[in-house]
Amino acid sequence: MKIKILAFGVAKDILGGTSVNLELINDATVYNLQYLLEQQYPRLKQLSSYMVAVNNEYALPGDSLHERDEIAIIPPVSGG
């Protein structure tokens, strides 16, 4: 399945834009996505940490992804 990943903050710099499209196996997990992203964008591994959000909620590594999900890379937040 094809999914679109939104990127913010430093992740936008690392991914080279506000979103990227990726091809993932059906029912891929958040963990699968992170593995693939870190292969393609090794600088992600240099972050203090980062989370994946699915449909505006923080997701866990074992959560499954679906084709129309809104998926985002959330680098360490620093609002306020």
Next chain:
Amino acid sequence: MKIKILAFGVAKDILGGTSVNLELINDATVYNLQYLLEQQYPRLKQLSSYMVAVNNEYALPGDSLHERDEIAIIPPVSGG
């Protein structure tokens, strides 16, 4: 010596005005003053508590009073 006592809040109601004049022995202490006041104004004893201030500072029972001191009855405060 003659001293003038300022009264605030509920003490103003008990003493019947914003100030009263009292005759005290020379070098009377805060404790002496409180004793005399409570004789003349027994309702003072019904307060939760009250303090005496001398020259804008809270005073202790053993502190001495002097003729030109600014003396005030401080009932329980409730500002803010």
Next chain:
Amino acid sequence: MTSDIQISSKPLNIQSAIDWVMSPESGGIDVFIGTVRNSTKGKPVIRLEFEAYEPMAIAEMEKIVKQASDKWPVQKALIHHRIGVLEVGEIPVIIAVSAAHRAAAFDACRYIIDTLKQTVPIWKKEVFEDGEVWVAAHP
């Protein structure tokens, strides 16, 4: 640390109080605003009347601000206290504290209002429909 401590019989101005504590060195400001509540222990309050022993109240507030700035790295601290007759919704007190980091601003602001309520010679009379009472005067 600089401070601005005032007792006033005119309405307090929140914006100018906050403007006063802000500075380019500040990262956070904590502000406490007291407001006159329409009831106390379930009984409707018509208005409040505040009275201060002004010179001593100012001296006590200066002490409190000094203690707060000894305890926490505060940049500016302001206490404005209103006296006289206040209707429901009006503001008896504004406390504003700026600091480089927010923890100091929160800690100092809370310390100032908590201590003010214990030591500063200001008195509040609650006026009800059927009478009035000096707050905290009697057990």
Next chain:
Amino acid sequence: MTSDIQISSKPLNIQSAIDWVMSPESGGIDVFIGTVRNSTKGKPVIRLEFEAYEPMAIAEMEKIVKQASDKWPVQKALIHHRIGVLEVGEIPVIIAVSAAHRAAAFDACRYIIDTLKQTVPIWKKEVFEDGEVWVAAHP
């Protein structure tokens, strides 16, 4: 408990934020105001740039306000967060909480800003004379 949560690219208005949380049932209001500091770790800051993942940031702020009102008896809670370019002295965030008694207002306000800084997807870039950095991005 009612809340007002906004993300805005326009300057935040302190007075209207405070007016919104006030009510005749309130006895105390605590307000936290973040301000852009002119330096970080001793290095002069020229400006900040804030970016938000808006729908998720709003959802996270709603969760935080809900948690705060589950923990403390809060009457109204407001979070206004600015995004875009902010100069030194400008205001990235205002949090205002009203309650019948001040302890709840202080506790909830501090909980909201502390939690916001940990969980809400908003990012800050510090711009220095010689470069820029996304805050907290790297160890």
